[in-house]
Amino acid sequence: VATVDRFQMIRDTIERDSxxxxxxxxxxxxxxxxxxxxDDLAEFYQTLPSRAVTRSTTPSAIRAALPxxxxxxxxxxGEVFGETVPLLLRYSLFNGHPRFFGYITxxxxxxxxxxxxxxxxxxxxxxxxxxxxMASEIEKQCVAWIGELLGMPGESGGLLASGGNMANxxxxxxxxxxxxxxxxxxxxxVNDAGRWLVYASTEIHTWLEKACDLFGLGTxxxxxxxxxxxxRLDVTRLREQIASDRRDGYRPFLVVGTAGTVSTGAIDPLPxxxxxxxxxxxxxxxxxxxxxxxxxxxDAPRELEGIREADSVAVDPHKWLYAPLEAGCALVRDPATxxxxxxxxxxxxxxxxxxxxxxxxxxxxxxxxxxxxRALKVWMALRQAGREGYERMIGxxxxxxEALFEMASHRSELEPFSQSLSIATxxxxxxxxxxxxxxxxxxxNELNEEILxxxxxxxxxxxxxAVVDKTFLLRACIVNFRTGIEDVxxxxxxxxxxxxxxxxxxxx
Ligand SMILES: *Cc1c(COP(=O)(O)O)cnc(C)c1O
Numbered sequence: 001v002a003t004v005d006r007f008q009m010i011r012d013t014i015e016r017d018s019x020x021x022x023x024x025x026x027x028x029x030x031x032x033x034x035x036x037x038x039d040d041l042a043e044f045y046q047t048l049p050s051r052a053v054t055r056s057t058t059p060s061a062i063r064a065a066l067p068x069x070x071x072x073x074x075x076x077x078g079e080v081f082g083e084t085v086p087l088l089l090r091y092s093l094f095n096g097h098p099r100f101f102g103y104i105t106x107x108x109x110x111x112x113x114x115x116x117x118x119x120x121x122x123x124x125x126x127x128x129x130x131x132x133x134m135a136s137e138i139e140k141q142c143v144a145w146i147g148e149l150l151g152m153p154g155e156s157g158g159l160l161a162s163g164g165n166m167a168n169x170x171x172x173x174x175x176x177x178x179x180x181x182x183x184x185x186x187x188x189x190v191n192d193a194g195r196w197l198v199y200a201s202t203e204i205h206t207w208l209e210k211a212c213d214l215f216g217l218g219t220x221x222x223x224x225x226x227x228x229x230x231x232r233l234d235v236t237r238l239r240e241q242i243a244s245d246r247r248d249g250y251r252p253f254l255v256v257g258t259a260g261t262v263s264t265g266a267i268d269p270l271p272x273x274x275x276x277x278x279x280x281x282x283x284x285x286x287x288x289x290x291x292x293x294x295x296x297x298x299d300a301p302r303e304l305e306g307i308r309e310a311d312s313v314a315v316d317p318h319k320w321l322y323a324p325l326e327a328g329c330a331l332v333r334d335p336a337t338x339x340x341x342x343x344x345x346x347x348x349x350x351x352x353x354x355x356x357x358x359x360x361x362x363x364x365x366x367x368x369x370x371x372x373x374r375a376l377k378v379w380m381a382l383r384q385a386g387r388e389g390y391e392r393m394i395g396x397x398x399x400x401x402e403a404l405f406e407m408a409s410h411r412s413e414l415e416p417f418s419q420s421l422s423i424a425t426x427x428x429x430x431x432x433x434x435x436x437x438x439x440x441x442x443x444x445n446e447l448n449e450e451i452l453x454x455x456x457x458x459x460x461x462x463x464x465x466a467v468v469d470k471t472f473l474l475r476a477c478i479v480n481f482r483t484g485i486e487d488v489x490x491x492x493x494x495x496x497x498x499x500x501x502x503x504x505x506x507x508x
Contacts, residue, residue, distance in 0.1 A: 022074050032458060033078045033124030040085050049482070052459030053100050054093035054316020062091050098487045099461035101476035104262065104290045104423075107483075108324035111384050112377035116324060119373035125370040128349065129359035140360055145382055146315060147331050149390070150288070151308040157335030159365045160255055160327060160374050164316045164485060165207040167328035170366050171312030172211045173282035176331055177341035178311075187340075189216040194249045197410030199223045199242065200256040200257045201233035201268060205287060208256060224504035229466035230264040231418075232303075233257065233466070237278060237373070242280055254283045259304055262476070263466040265423035267291060270306020278309075288312040289328070290479075291421050293320040296387065297395055301421075311337070317378040319479055320394055327374050330366065338365040397422040397478045400488050407492045414492065417473050425466050425473040443506075445472040450502045451495065458498075460489050 025033075065087055078397060094100060096107040100294040124132030126139055128449045143158045170364055177184060180196065189196060200208055202224045212219050223245065225238045242252050255277045258270040270286060277284035286292065286307050292315040295304045307313055310333065317327035332338055343364040363369050385393065396422055405419035408426040427448045449472055450466075455463050466475040476491065 007182055021257075025077065025481070029078065029233060033081055036078070036080060037085070041113065044089065046488045048094060048096060048097050051089075051094065051097065051370060053089070053097045053462040054456070055459050056457040057091060063143070081401070088489075093462065094484065096480075097462070098480065098482040098484065099490065100480060100481075101478060101491060102462040104318050104477045105477055106322045108318075109322045109377070109381040109384070109481075111380045112322075114325040115377035115380045119357070119376045122373070124373050126373055127369050128361045132353070132373070135373045135375065136242075136360055136362065138379050139373075140409035142375040142382065143331065144377040144492060145379075146317070146321075146329050146441045149307075149387065150292055150313065150315065150331070151295055152313070152331055153308065153333060155335070156331055157365075158329060158331035158338070159362050160329050160378070161366060161368075162318070162326040162374075163318060163328040164205070164314055164472055165210065166367065167208045167289065167314035167316070167327070167330040168205075168285070168336070169211050169215075169287040170330035170434065171314055171332070173215060174256045174312055174337045174341045175285060176215060176217075178337050179283055179501075194251045195221060197245055197250050197252045198254045198256065199225060199238055199252065199282075201225050201227050201258065201261075202233075203227055203231055203233075203261040203263060203266060204256060204258060205262050205289070207287070214395075218328070221317075227266070231261060231264050233268040233273070235269055235272045238273075238278060238350075244284075249420040252280065252282055254285060256285045256287055257306065257310075258291075259286055259288035259307060260294070260421050260423075262290070263468065264418045264425055265291060265299055265420035267303040267420065270303050271309070272306070274306045275310035277311075280292045281381075282296050283311045284309065286313045289316040290319050293390070294398070294421055295388060297398075298391070317369050317381075320397075321378055321381060321390070322479075322481060323381055327378050329378075337363075342366055360477055393481045394422075397480065397483070400478045400483060400485065401476070402480075404492070405484060407488065411492060413496050413497060417468070417471075422478040423475060425475045426495075427471070428503075429472050430499070430503045436445050441471070445470075447499070447502055447506060448472045448474060450506070451498050454502060455496050458494075461487075461494055462485055463491070463495075 005253065005389060009177040025406055094107045095102070105233065124135035125133045126132045129136045143160065147156050147158070161170060180189065198208065198212060198217070198221055204224070206320045208222060209219050211287060213220050223241055225241060226234050245252055255273055257273040259267050259270065274284050288307060292307055293315060294300055295307055312333070314330045314354050315329050315331070317329055319324040321465050363373055401422040401424045404424040405416050406422070408416040413431055414429060415427050415429050427444065428443060428451055452463055452465050452474060462476050464477065466473045474495065
């Protein structure tokens with residue numbers, strides 16, 4: 001009797017028929033809010049070029065615009081969106097703006113935004129095939145297409161990750177398992193027989209430090225190899241370093257080449273690195289987060305051919321495939337190496353089917369367990385633009401960087417420094433400036449640092465910087481299908497105009 005009463009009691013506290021849950025939304029309301037959001041966003045895309053790239057503000061000003069406390073009773077979602085979208089439009093940096101030349105962050109494809117809406121609404125968990133049959137197959141196809149664009153061998157495979165850091169980590173961990181053996185998964189990294197070593201150029205992105213730190217090697221395992229005058233890894237030095245390390249009892253296991261360095265877009269001599277890695281029996285990983293996709297161009301730089309010989313490659317769809325954040329991709333020549341490095345078979349997963357067909361459970365191939373459907377936005381963009389569309393967009397980005405470099409060479413107050421892929425670096429030098437005068441270098445560094453700060457504050461365009469051999473440079477990255485030649489011309493004029501102003505104010 002007691003049990004029956006208890007059941008009755010619980011039953012009475014739950015509303016009948018419909019739970020009327022605080023988070024549910026009627027189809028009517030969903031449609032209404034959704035239509036308005038789509039209208040607002042269509043308007044945003046339309047007005048984007050006439051908006052400021054960003055506006056200078058402070059964290060406290062932004063906090064003042066947010067609700068003062070957690071609401072105890074709920075609010076009307078339509079009203080909350082109505083209030084929040086304008087705030088986001090006011091206080092954002094628009095990397096989709098045609099004059100965003102800042103970091104290597106792309107203009108996002110609008111189909112990506114729509115795809116994310118579908119992905120979130122259906123919410124497949126792309127960790128297990130059973131939990132996401134169509135989404136898992138779309139991710140597989142998407143990864144295969146990216147591999148095809150890079151010219152990877154047909155049997156290669158991989159998965160999407162949140163970005164370049166994570167995709168590089170996946171390649172790093174596959175290398176660690178492949179070269180240190182299965183025991184590393186139980187024992188951890190054991191350096192008793194000599195420290196394990198990783199080789200990369202001095203221009204490598206910080207992900208490698210994070211990886212060596214986090215995955216048990218320690219940052220002292222990195223051998224930073226000097227670069228040549230074009231900031232590409234010097235293979236002769238690498239060869240010598242490996243030989244001397246072996247003589248000293250170290251254990252080299254991994255060589256990392258970069259296809260498009262963060263500072264200047266330099267491409268390491270990847271075919272030579274691939275060959276050396278093979279001779280030395282080392283894992284060859286390519287960090288192509290930014291530049292790998294330039295491989296699809298008919299006139300791609302020759303160095304990129306080394307990508308197809310890599311054991312693993314990281315490439316970011318949220319860079320040169322113009323996917324909205326977040327989307328990275330890790331590819332391996334031999335898909336079994338990912339399972340070897342990451343798979344566990346817990347008793348609470350029973351994903352094996354009896355029909356004899358193999359199913360890909362992405363949780364077994366990488367770091368994540370539950371996984372979102374980030375493949376849809378990438379796959380949709382690949383379908384909308386096709387290979388030819390990407391050839392044109394990526395090719396144009398590079399031609400615009402070349403145009404910028406040329407324009408900087410023809411302006412007496414600008415000094416071009418480098419151009420590789422779609423990154424150009426340059427600086428402002430006042431007319432008649434005496435470079436040999438005492439303090440000249442320091443002055444030019446200060447001057448350009450202030451020019452950068454003013455341009456970023458002004459909102460007309462957005463730039464970033466590189467520091468090369470202690471020289472402070474302005475750096476324009478064009479990963480943006482909305483940027484046109486008129487935007488590049490405007491950037492040149494803006495830099496000269498700002499340069500004159502800052503020079504005058506620093507001298508007075
Ligand atoms: C952008 C970039 C990274 C990091 O990628 P995230 O997507 O920001 O995590 C790593 N390496 C290179 C060469 C990059 O350009």
